[in-house]
Structure formats: C-alpha cells, structure tokens
Amino acid sequence: xxxxxxxxxxxxxxxxxxxxxxxxxxxxxxxxxxxxxxxxxxxxxxxxxxxxxxxxxxxxxxxxxxxxxxxxxxxxxxxxxxxxxxxxxxxxxxxxxxxxxxxxxxxxxxxxxxxxxxxxxxxxxxxxxxxxxxxxxxxxxxxxxxxxxxxxxxxxxxxxxxxxxxxxxxxxxxxxxxxxxxxxxxxxxxxxxxxxxxxxxxxxxxxxxxxxxxxxxxxxxxxxxxxxxxxxxxxxxxxxxxxxxxxxxxxxxxxxxxxxxxxxxxxxxxxxxxxxxxxxxxxxxxxxxxxxxxxxxxxxxxxxxxxxxxxxxxxxxxxxxxxxxxxxxxxxxxxxxxxxxxxxxxxxxxxxxxxxxxxxxxxxxxxxxxxxxxxxxxxxxxxxxxxxxxxxxxxxxxxxxxxxxxxxxxxxxxxxxxxxxxxxxxxxxxxxxxxxxxxxxxxxxxxxxxxxxxxxxxxxxxxxxxxxxxxxxxxxxxxxxxxxxxxxxxxxxxxxxxxxxx
Amino acid sequence: xxxxxxxxxxxxxxxxxxxxxxxxxxxxxxxxxxxxxxxxxxxxxxxxxxxxxxxxxxxxxxxxxxxxxxxxxxxxxxxxxxxxxxxxxxxxxxxxxxxxxxxxxxxxxxxxxxxxxxxxxxxxxxxxxxxxxxxxxxxxxxxxxxxxxxxxxxxxxx
Numbered sequence: 001x002x003x004x005x006x007x008x009x010x011x012x013x014x015x016x017x018x019x020x021x022x023x024x025x026x027x028x029x030x031x032x033x034x035x036x037x038x039x040x041x042x043x044x045x046x047x048x049x050x051x052x053x054x055x056x057x058x059x060x061x062x063x064x065x066x067x068x069x070x071x072x073x074x075x076x077x078x079x080x081x082x083x084x085x086x087x088x089x090x091x092x093x094x095x096x097x098x099x100x101x102x103x104x105x106x107x108x109x110x111x112x113x114x115x116x117x118x119x120x121x122x123x124x125x126x127x128x129x130x131x132x133x134x135x136x137x138x139x140x141x142x143x144x145x146x147x148x149x150x151x152x153x154x155x156x157x158x159x160x161x162x163x164x165x166x167x168x169x170x171x172x173x174x175x176x177x178x179x180x181x182x183x184x185x186x187x188x189x190x191x192x193x194x195x196x197x198x199x200x201x202x203x204x205x206x207x208x209x210x211x212x213x214x215x216x217x218x219x220x221x222x223x224x225x226x227x228x229x230x231x232x233x234x235x236x237x238x239x240x241x242x243x244x245x246x247x248x249x250x251x252x253x254x255x256x257x258x259x260x261x262x263x264x265x266x267x268x269x270x271x272x273x274x275x276x277x278x279x280x281x282x283x284x285x286x287x288x289x290x291x292x293x294x295x296x297x298x299x300x301x302x303x304x305x306x307x308x309x310x311x312x313x314x315x316x317x318x319x320x321x322x323x324x325x326x327x328x329x330x331x332x333x334x335x336x337x338x339x340x341x342x343x344x345x346x347x348x349x350x351x352x353x354x355x356x357x358x359x360x361x362x363x364x365x366x367x368x369x370x371x372x373x374x375x376x377x378x379x380x381x382x383x384x385x386x387x388x389x390x391x392x393x394x395x396x397x398x399x400x401x402x403x404x405x406x407x408x409x410x411x412x413x414x415x416x417x418x419x420x421x422x423x424x425x426x427x428x429x430x431x432x433x434x435x436x437x438x439x440x441x442x443x444x445x446x447x448x449x450x451x452x453x454x455x456x457x458x459x460x461x462x463x464x465x466x467x468x469x470x471x472x473x474x475x476x477x478x479x480x481x482x483x484x485x486x487x488x489x490x491x492x493x494x495x496x497x498x499x500x501x502x
Numbered sequence: 503x504x505x506x507x508x509x510x511x512x513x514x515x516x517x518x519x520x521x522x523x524x525x526x527x528x529x530x531x532x533x534x535x536x537x538x539x540x541x542x543x544x545x546x547x548x549x550x551x552x553x554x555x556x557x558x559x560x561x562x563x564x565x566x567x568x569x570x571x572x573x574x575x576x577x578x579x580x581x582x583x584x585x586x587x588x589x590x591x592x593x594x595x596x597x598x599x600x601x602x603x604x605x606x607x608x609x610x611x612x613x614x615x616x617x618x619x620x621x622x623x624x625x626x627x628x629x630x631x632x633x634x635x636x637x638x639x640x641x642x643x644x645x646x647x648x649x650x651x652x653x654x655x656x657x658x659x660x
Contacts, residue, residue: 182521391617
C-alpha cells in the first residue's frame with residue numbers, strides 16, 4: 001500500500017510537469033469540444049487524434065488521449081443539460097432532470113451539480129484504479145492463454161447477458177467484429193484469409209477506422225435524419241451557482257456516494273457507464289422522499305447518474321491497463337493508442353513500464369481535477385460551439401474524420417472503409433444491433449484467436465483446457481451464467497419485485 | 503423496417519458463408535502446429551450463420567403476419583442523409599485526384615452553400631481557413647502527410 005502511494009505521488013509529479021500539464025489542458029479542452037459536438041464522441045475524438053500522438057513520446061501521448069476522454073465525459077453533460085441532447089449514451093439519464101432544471105433558469109446550478117458529481121465520481125474511480133490496479137495486475141501475471149481467453153469470454157458474455165439488446169443481434173455483432181479482425185494475414189501461420197487475392201484486403205480492417213465510421217459518420221446520418229434542432233439554454237456559471245450546487249451536493253451526499261459506487265462497480269464490466277447511469281437514477285428515485293419531483297428538475301436526479309457515469313468511465317481504465325481488455329469503445333481506442341507506442345496493455349505493463357502506468361494514473365487525478373475547473377470557468381464558450389450552424393459543423397466533422405481515418409495507416413482505402421462503416425453504423429443503430437461489442441471484437445480479435453489457439457495447443461486439442469481450475473474455471477462459469485442471464489433472470493423476477501431503472 | 507431487417511440479416515448470412523468457405527479453403531482442422539488458420543473463422547462463420555438465421559426467420563414471420571411495418575427511414579429523412587452521404591463520397595473520390603485538403607475545401611463550400619444557404623463571406627472564410635490550418639497542423643507541424651491524390655502535390659507545391 002505504502003509502495004503504491006509512493007508510486008502514485010511519482011505518477012502525479014510526472015503528470016504535473018509543465019509539458020505534460022500543457023498537453024493535458026489541450027486534451028481536456030479538445031475533449032470537451034468533442035463531447036459537445038454531435039457526431040464526435042469520446043471514442044471518435046481519441047481515434048482521430050491518435051495519429052498526432054504517434055510523433056509524441058508515450059507519456060505525453062497517452063496523457064493527451066486520456067485527457068480527451070475526461071474532457072468528453074464533461075462535455076457530454078453540457079449538451080444534455082443545456083440542449084437536452086445527450087452527447088453520449090451515458091448522459092441520457094442526466095437529461096431527465098438536468099434539462100428541466102435548466103429550463104427553470106437554474107442552468108448554472110444544474111451544471112455545477114453535474115460537474116461536481118463528475119468530480120466526486122472520478123475521484124472514487126481513480127482511488128479504485130490507484131490501489132486495485134497493481135493488485136489485479138499482480139494476479140493477472142499468473143494468467144496463461146486459457147485464462148486470457150476465459151476473461152475475454154467473460155467480457156463478451158457480459159455484452160450478451162447484461163447489454164440489454166437482443167442476444168442474437170449482440171452475438172452477430174461480436175462474430176462480425178471477429179470475422180473482420182480475421183481478414184488479412186493469419187498471425188500464427190502467415191496464411192492469407194478472406195482476402196480473395198486483393199492487396200487492399202491483405203492489410204485487414206483497422207478498428208480505429210471502424211470507430212470513426214460507425215460512431216462518427218453513423219451518428220451524423222442519424223442526426224440529419226432526425227433534423228437537428230438546437231434550442232439551447234444559454235448559461236453562465238456564477239459564483240452563487242457554485243455555492244448553491246455544492247450545498248445540494250452536501251445535502252445529497254448519500255445519493256452522490258451511491259451513484260459513484262454503482263459507477264465504480266459497473267465500470268469494471270464492459271459497456272458499464274450507460275447502465276450505471278440509469279441504475280443510479282433509478283435508485284436515487286426510489287430512495288427519494290419526494291418522487292414527484294423527479295423529471296421536474298430534482299437535484300438527486302442529476303447527481304446520481306452523473307456521479308455514476310464518470311465513476312464508471314474512470315474505473316473502466318482498470319481492466320484495460322491490468323488485463324488488456326477494454327470495456328468500452330473509447331477504452332479500446334486508447335488501448336489502440338498504447339499499442340501504437342509499442343506498449344501492450346496487460347499485467348506486464350506494470351512490471352516493464354511502471355513509470356508509464358503511474359504517469360497515466362497520475363494524469364487521471366490531475367486531468368479530472370483540472371477538467372473540473374476548466375468546465376466550471378468556460379461552459380458558456382463550450383456551449384457556444386453548438387450555436388455554430390450545423391451546415392458548417394457537419395462537413396468540417398466529416399473532413400476531420402477523413403483525416404483521422406487516413407492517418408492511422410496512411411492508406412487511401414481506409415477513407416472508403418470509413419464511409420462504408422458509416423452506412424453500416426447507421427443501419428446497425430436503426431435495427432438495434434449494438435456497436436460496442438463489434439468494435440471490441442475487432443480490437444481483441446487477433447489476441448483472442450492467438451490465446452485460443454495457444455491454449456488448445458497446450459491442452460492437446462481438448463477444449464477442457466478452458467475449464468482448468470483454479471483461475472479459468474470460475475471465470476468461465478461466471479461467463480456462462482452471465483451469458484444466460486436473460487433466460488435466468490425472469491425466473492427470479494417473479495419472486496422479487498424488480499429494482500431496475502425507472 | 504422489417505424489409506431492412508431481413509436484408510441486413512441476409513447480409514450477415516452471406517458474411518457467415520464467406521467465412522466458412524474461406525475457412526474450408528485454408529483448413530479448419532487440426533494441423534501439425536495446432537489448430538489450422540481456418541479454425542477460428544470457421545466457428546465464427548457457423549455462429550454468424552446460426553444467429554442470423556434466427557433473426558431472419560423472426561423477421562420473415564413478423565413480415566408475413568404484420569407486413570413491412572414502420573419505415574426504416576422516416577418520411578423526409580432520406581433526403582438529408584443522401585445530402586451528406588453523396589457529397590462525402592464525392593469528396594473521397596475527388597481526393598484520389600486533387601488530395602484531401604482541396605477536396606475537403608470543395609466539399610465544405612458545396613455543402614455550406616447548397617444545404618446551409620450560408621453567406622459567401624462565411625463560406626470563403628471557413629473553406630479556406632479550416633483546410634489551411636489543418637494542413638499546417640498535420641502536414642507541416644506533425645509531419646503526417648495526408649493524401650495528395652494524382653495532382654495534389656502539384657497543386658500545393660510547398
């Protein structure tokens with residue numbers, strides 16, 4: 001523990017070096033803008049900027065990428081409160097009470113509450129990260145291919161069982177991602193697969209291009225189809241708002257803590273931030289004395305989901321750096337960034353690049369704190385970004401997306417793929433195929449396949465290797481139980497009243 | 503909506519078949535060095551096929567019972583989408599010839615004028631300043647060369 005504290009202080013001192021601090025500031029501002037703009041979310045923003053970080057050193061590079069993520073988390077609450085447009089899926093729950101409160105002329109107060117809850121959620125998430133990451137990494141060092149594969153199974157079965165979408169469609173999404181990942185050269189035997197003699201297909205599909213297309217263009221298609229209406233409430237955050245907001249936070253400290261804890265717990269699972277925010281909202285509503293207030297601008301209705309979403313966003317870093325398994329598309333993209341630096345996320349990262357890992361964790365602390373001050377001070381400026389005419393924003397976003405897609409591998413074909421993925425993303429969203437599992441499958445494809453094949457070789461072809469005690473067996477059993485959650489849980493629900501999101 | 507559901511499910515059936523056929527080509531059994539190249543894709547293909555068959559039969563059943571249902575793209579939604587999709591595709595094609603920055607400037611100007619009906623002054627400012635600043639940041643500062651197309655290097659000779 002003491003040793004970790006020492007490491008942590010070292011990490012923070014790395015993060016506040018002037019150069020790194022400046023990078024974090026730039027990342028945060030860019031992140032908030034990205035979070036505010038439609039069609040550009042955290043995943044996308046990070047994806048587009050990955051090429052820029054290649055020329056940087058690993059530590060400032062990863063600080064830039066993660067700061068964009070923290071910024072985007074903050075930016076999402078600005079749009080959901082002022083414009084009633086959730087910038088990110090986990091901000092949806094915030095619109096329920098955030099927008100009504102803003103409409104009542106209390107926009108400043110609503111924003112302060114959201115930002116402060118974010119801050120508290122993030123601190124709890126970072127504490128979790130700082131003290132548990134080394135322990136989990138130590139434990140994960142014992143993992144062999146079978147164990148790694150079983151953890152991946154757990155990740156994907158969580159999408160099927162807990163994702164809330166149709167299980168068959170989630171499975172198709174996962175399989176499709178894995179198939180796309182398999183296109184190109186087989187890393188084990190060097191054989192070409194599914195290339196059909198085409199040189200372009202030999203390079204395979206890069207997941208960053210897929211992210212830019214699916215989340216960037218796909219989102220734009222959805223936005224223009226619905227006909228974007230920007231009816232924003234202009235807001236300034238005054239000192240009085242800060243005082244009032246803080247008071248509310250102290251008053252609702254139980255809700256705040258509950259939200260943050262739900263977030264920390266859910267964030268460890270893949271795709272956790274969105275369900276966490278809804279769960280926290282539901283619990284806050286159940287626990288409240290005055291339920292009628294919810295939906296009309298209840299403070300607890302802002303505090304709970306915001307704390308949960310940001311705590312989940314922070315604690316999602318934990319499985320990524322300790323196990324090399326990202327829980328969300330954004331984390332997957334950040335992991336892709338790490339791999340570009342030649343750093344393979346996973347338990348060895350803690351051993352071999354301790355300064356890097358602790359620099360990253362230190363920057364989580366610094367980034368979240370500085371981010372809080374940036375959004376408190378400059379919210380009106382960020383909100384003004386949305387006042388720019390959509391006809392100017394939209395082509396600019398497509399332009400920037402194209403740059404990002406091209407610069408990943410300097411391949412022209414990737415821009416074509418981006419457009420195709422954009423159309424696919426639109427269709428997927430419309431027909432309710434989940435996107436996140438597909439992106440994760442595309443990222444983890446090679447690793448999952450290699451782990452599975454190695455494990456089978458070790459087990460002489462027997463699939464029983466995946467059920468080997470003591471580590472793989474319980475993980476696999478958990479994976480199977482979670483996978484069949486949708487079929488199991490109705491059996492229990494009859495006995496107990498449901499406590500799900502309202 | 504249901505027609506689109508069926509078409510997308512058929513697309514995945516095709517993907518599954520492609521994966522299986524290709525896996526059969528490279529072999530999906532147990533080779534001298536463990537599982538062969540097609541091992542993993544084969545089961546992925548089988549899985550895709552099974553799941554998409556489920557979605558497909560469900561889609562057909564509902565289609566027979568209740569007709570095609572809600573439209574995939576709501577009334578009046580297709581036009582704005584095509585207004586984004588076609589010019590974007592146009593930009594990509596143009597990029598092959600004149601490079602990304604010039605193509606994007608054209609795209610920006612076109613979209614702002616045709617869809618946004620924005621003043622010419624603003625159009626000129628945005629479609630010149632944005633590409634120029636992105637050119638400086640990417641091509642010059644970070645030394646990430648963006649596509650120049652066939653003639654782009656002649657059009658921007660610095």
